[in-house]
Amino acid sequence: xxxxxxxQNHCPALRQAAEAARACAQCGACMAVCPVYxxxxxxxxxxxxxxxxxxxxxxxxxxxxxxxxxxxxxCLLCGRCTANCPNLTPAREGLQAGRAALAxxxxxxxxxxLLLAEALPRPSRLNAAAAAGYWAGKALPxxxxxxxxxxxxxxxxxxxxxxxxxxxxxxxxxxAGPLGAPRVAFFVxxxxxxxxxxxxxxxxxxxxxxxxxxIPQGQGCCGLPAIAxxxxxxxxxxxxxxxxxxxxxxxxxxxxxxxxCAHTLAKELPELLGQAEAASRWGLxxxxxxxxxxxxxxxxxxxxxxPDFDGAVAVHxxxxxxxxxxxxxxxxxxxxxxxxDLADMAGQDQCxxxxxxxxxxxxxxxxxxxxxxxxxxxxxxxxxxxTSCSGCALQWRRGLPAHLPVVHPLELLDV
Amino acid sequence: MxSAALQALRQAAGPDYFSxxxxxxxxxxxxxxxxxxxxxxxxxxxxxxQISRVxxxxxxxxxxxxxxGAGSGxxxxxxxxxxxxxxxxxxxxxxxxxRKRDQVAVAEPGVVTGELQAAxxxxxxxYPPDPASAAFCTLGGNVAENAGGMRAVKYGxxxxxxxxxxxxxxxxxxxxxxxxNIKSVVGYDLTRLLVGSEGTLAVIYEIILRLLxxxxxxxxxxxxxxxxxxxxRAVEGLLASGIRPVACEFMDGYCLKAVESYAKLGLPPxxxxxxxxxxxxPEVVRRxxxxxxxxxxxxGGEPVRVAGDRAEAEGLWRARRAMGxxxxxxxxxxxxxxxxxxxxxxxxxxxxxxxxxxxxxLVIPVFGHxxxxxxxxxxxHDPAYPEQVSQAHQAVSDLFAHCLSLGGTLSGEHGVGTxxxxxxxxxxxxxxxxxxxxxxxxxxxxGILNPHKKLPPPEVLP
Ligand SMILES: Cc1cc2nc3c(=O)[nH]c(=O)nc-3n(C[C@H](O)[C@H](O)[C@H](O)COP(=O)(O)OP(=O)(O)OC[C@H]3O[C@@H](n4cnc5c(N)ncnc54)[C@H](O)[C@@H]3O)c2cc1C
Ligand code: SF4
Ligand code: SF4
Numbered sequence: 001x002x003x004x005x006x007x008q009n010h011c012p013a014l015r016q017a018a019e020a021a022r023a024c025a026q027c028g029a030c031m032a033v034c035p036v037y038x039x040x041x042x043x044x045x046x047x048x049x050x051x052x053x054x055x056x057x058x059x060x061x062x063x064x065x066x067x068x069x070x071x072x073x074x075c076l077l078c079g080r081c082t083a084n085c086p087n088l089t090p091a092r093e094g095l096q097a098g099r100a101a102l103a104x105x106x107x108x109x110x111x112x113x114l115l116l117a118e119a120l121p122r123p124s125r126l127n128a129a130a131a132a133g134y135w136a137g138k139a140l141p142x143x144x145x146x147x148x149x150x151x152x153x154x155x156x157x158x159x160x161x162x163x164x165x166x167x168x169x170x171x172x173x174x175x176a177g178p179l180g181a182p183r184v185a186f187f188v189x190x191x192x193x194x195x196x197x198x199x200x201x202x203x204x205x206x207x208x209x210x211x212x213x214x215i216p217q218g219q220g221c222c223g224l225p226a227i228a229x230x231x232x233x234x235x236x237x238x239x240x241x242x243x244x245x246x247x248x249x250x251x252x253x254x255x256x257x258x259x260x261c262a263h264t265l266a267k268e269l270p271e272l273l274g275q276a277e278a279a280s281r282w283g284l285x286x287x288x289x290x291x292x293x294x295x296x297x298x299x300x301x302x303x304x305x306x307p308d309f310d311g312a313v314a315v316h317x318x319x320x321x322x323x324x325x326x327x328x329x330x331x332x333x334x335x336x337x338x339x340x341d342l343a344d345m346a347g348q349d350q351c352x353x354x355x356x357x358x359x360x361x362x363x364x365x366x367x368x369x370x371x372x373x374x375x376x377x378x379x380x381x382x383x384x385x386x387t388s389c390s391g392c393a394l395q396w397r398r399g400l401p402a403h404l405p406v407v408h409p410l411e412l413l414d415v
Numbered sequence: 416m417x418s419a420a421l422q423a424l425r426q427a428a429g430p431d432y433f434s435x436x437x438x439x440x441x442x443x444x445x446x447x448x449x450x451x452x453x454x455x456x457x458x459x460x461x462x463x464x465q466i467s468r469v470x471x472x473x474x475x476x477x478x479x480x481x482x483x484g485a486g487s488g489x490x491x492x493x494x495x496x497x498x499x500x501x502x503x504x505x506x507x508x509x510x511x512x513x514r515k516r517d518q519v520a521v522a523e524p525g526v527v528t529g530e531l532q533a534a535x536x537x538x539x540x541x542y543p544p545d546p547a548s549a550a551f552c553t554l555g556g557n558v559a560e561n562a563g564g565m566r567a568v569k570y571g572x573x574x575x576x577x578x579x580x581x582x583x584x585x586x587x588x589x590x591x592x593x594x595x596n597i598k599s600v601v602g603y604d605l606t607r608l609l610v611g612s613e614g615t616l617a618v619i620y621e622i623i624l625r626l627l628x629x630x631x632x633x634x635x636x637x638x639x640x641x642x643x644x645x646x647x648r649a650v651e652g653l654l655a656s657g658i659r660p661v662a663c664e665f666m667d668g669y670c671l672k673a674v675e676s677y678a679k680l681g682l683p684p685x686x687x688x689x690x691x692x693x694x695x696x697p698e699v700v701r702r703x704x705x706x707x708x709x710x711x712x713x714x715g716g717e718p719v720r721v722a723g724d725r726a727e728a729e730g731l732w733r734a735r736r737a738m739g740x741x742x743x744x745x746x747x748x749x750x751x752x753x754x755x756x757x758x759x760x761x762x763x764x765x766x767x768x769x770x771x772x773x774x775x776x777l778v779i780p781v782f783g784h785x786x787x788x789x790x791x792x793x794x795x796h797d798p799a800y801p802e803q804v805s806q807a808h809q810a811v812s813d814l815f816a817h818c819l820s821l822g823g824t825l826s827g828e829h830g831v832g833t834x835x836x837x838x839x840x841x842x843x844x845x846x847x848x849x850x851x852x853x854x855x856x857x858x859x860x861x862g863i864l865n866p867h868k869k870l871p872p873p874e875v876l877p
């Protein structure tokens with residue numbers, strides 16, 4: 001028998017992971033909620049098992065090898081384990097720190113590093129990559145691991161093609177609202193910028209009915225993929241840049257049309273920057289756009305549905321939005337205010353399997369997690385699936401037949 | 416385990432179902448207890464033929480095998496204390512059939528209890544056993560532990576629903592016991608022998624369970640008491656009234672304090688809380704909840720509340736559900752015992768537990784299933800202080816002595832596993848124990864299936 005004891009190590013990320021692992025009482029309750037465990041029923045996919053592995057790493061009985069990296073990759077970072085742990089174990093946070101520890105100890109594979117450490121923090125590179133058709137299944141060079149795998153995913157042909165011009169390359173620096181309107185910044189996010197510029201345009205137009213909207217140039221990726229890959233350095237440099245940019249914009253709110261971006265900016269960024277006071281205050285001002293719309297009666301009152309859409313809408317709750325930020329009623333309120341019918345969809349707050357880099361690293365598990373979602377949607381009788389997260393939207397788009405629209409709630413509005 | 420054994424096992428299990436990986440050995444080393452014993456290899460069960468081959472190979476090379484469900488057991492039943500093979504049953508998780516006409520379910524052992532409850536409910540049927548771990552423990556683990564739960568007062572425990580089993584014996588033979596018949600007296604009742612055998616007699620791969628019609632309606636009532644005797648009188652009055660509550664839960668003052676500081680529910684200060692659930696046709700439930708309210712009030716309950724709807728009922732249950740984690744408000748470490756005593760001795764057992772706590776300088780919160788005499792006694796301590804740990808262990812001995820002197824039993828539902836092995840000799844009848852050893856020999860002459868569990872070794876006999 002082994003007795004529990006603290007490990008000897010000097011890597012802060014590993015220390016954080018090991019602390020979470022030691023807080024775990026091993027009751028097993030996270031098995032009831034973990035989407036990955038539900039489909040595989042393997043102890044190594046639930047928080048309890050993964051935390052135990054991290055403890056092994058901390059105590060020196062396990063090596064930071066490829067297998068451990070792979071196992072820790074089998075997590076959507078959805079946060080259900082933390083939210084439901086009767087013993088208040090910061091499980092998701094520990095698993096995320098574990099990835100950072102592994103990346104530090106062993107380094108991540110080169111291809112991932114290429115995109116995540118090099119391209120994402122530098123918009124110019126990602127622009128170049130986009131222009132060169134790097135993304136989304138256009139002729140990909142052999143050595144581009146992540147891109148290659150994205151292209152190898154089933155259903156990629158159903159993803160929106162890359163926009164000819166990213167939103168930010170054509171966006172004004174500021175769109176004036178009514179006289180004396182409060183100022184908000186719009187954070188675009190990668191998917192809206194490169195794939196769905198119309199969504200970004202709609203978001204800005206709606207916001208401008210009530211606010212003066214600043215669109216800071218030089219913004220980039222929110223940092224979620226880097227965090228998910230355990231790359232603390234690149235994530236931190238993104239966070240610092242955004243903190244500075246948004247600070248300079250002198251705004252009351254930072255608004256985005258993506259639940260994952262909102263969660264990363266609100267929750268991860270202050271964490272990355274060591275809870276610096278400015279960062280924490282900054283985090284409090286981040287909103288997903290449906291929150292802003294739902295809070296403003298004047299905005300709600302002016303909403304109407306897109307004339308070419310007819311039928312009921314099913315809403316899928318992104319984990320980052322519902323579990324991470326406690327937002328789930330707001331997107332529905334927006335759709336209802338526009339006069340749209342909401343369809344009841346079974347499991348509407350269950351994970352779609354698209355979190356972080358999961359669908360790229362674990363396509364089979366990801367598909368298995370998604371399968372019941374698709375079935376529930378088809379049974380709901382809805383004509384469109386609305387979800388307020390770019391990651392979820394990509395996952396649903398890959399998974400649903402092409403004639404069924406997958407949209408952000410805003411995309412069903414007439415703007 | 417030598418390389419020939421490993422080779423044979425890998426082949427018997429199938430390479431995709433076999434692992435010697437350091438990580439797998441680490442994560443399957445533990446269960447719901449705080450102990451860790453890494454197995455030498457892990458096999459993921461695939462079906463009866465594969466399990467049979469694995470058992471045969473283990474027999475040949477004399478390798479211990481430990482079946483594991485969800486690993487939520489609280490007495491270490493799934494710990495591979497002697498190394499060997501950990502047999503993970505969680506992947507066998509198909510509900511094979513819910514036969515409405517027969518009112519039975521046929522399920523593999525890895526099905527999670529809550530999944531079966533939901534599937535039965537979808538057909539208007541009811542699987543009553545409801546351990547607090549139902550959302551994640553498995554039917555196989557429930558059968559092997561004879562798990563109880565919240566509804567035992569009216570509906571009994573897992574044992575009362577198992578009609579038949581399919582299992583693999585330690586020598587690889589396949590065994591069928593029982594069937595879909597509600598009554599059957601042909602032969603010895605091997606089904607009941609396997610229920611509660613803690614994986615020491617056979618590996619269960621299929622379970623036939625009895626289902627009931629789903630009750631139409633439910634009601635929830637709770638009451639607070641300024642002293643323990645009043646609460647005990649309330650329970651006695653309720654059970655003597657002719658009403659069979661589904662659940663009759665009890666929490667002592669330490670528990671209430673802990674829950675209040677953990678979950679801030681606005682509970683009134685009290686020495687005890689009683690929580691009662693009723694079910695049945697709406698008109699009966701309505702009449703009975705009025706009667707229960709009167710009984711709880713007459714015993715001195717203040718306040719007594721009847722939930723107006725399901726949401727309010729959930730609110731009343733919240734205090735009880737928060738108990739597991741809340742108890743740590745009294746200390747970071749806990750030894751959790753689940754003794755049961757005859758109904759008339761309930762208050763006395765609680766009182767003695769509190770006295771043991773005073774004597775040992777520890778807080779001992781008690782909660783549990785008052786309606787069936789099963790109490791969860793939590794000896795809180797701080798593992799960082801060796802003196803406290805030793806006092807806590809001595810407190811457990813004291814408690815067990817009190818429990819037995821009141822005619823109780825050392826475990827109502829969690830089983831013996833390894834953690835109670837040192838004590839159960841004191842409770843068991845020596846002749847009975849001799850028979851049990853004989854039974855184990857008949858099933859498992861080589862002693863390879865979950866060794867050192869359930870039955871005390873000769874040297875700890877009194
Ligand atoms: C928070 C919490 C609350 C709990 N509440 C209750 C409660 O209210 N009532 C209650 O009774 N218990 C309770 N338990 C204890 C535990 O959940 C039960 O004992 C449960 O039955 C164990 O099921 P499992 O699938 O986790 O089995 P495991 O822990 O994996 O195994 C338990 C035993 O069953 C054996 N076993 C498992 N599968 C098989 C199989 N297919 N064939 C043969 N043997 C097998 C194992 O060898 C072991 O001896 C609780 C536990 C927790 C953590
Ligand atoms: S629910 Fe919490 S304490 Fe229980 S096993 Fe999971 S992480 Fe650990
Ligand atoms: S974060 Fe989600 S996917 Fe990851 S272990 Fe927790 S519950 Fe499972």
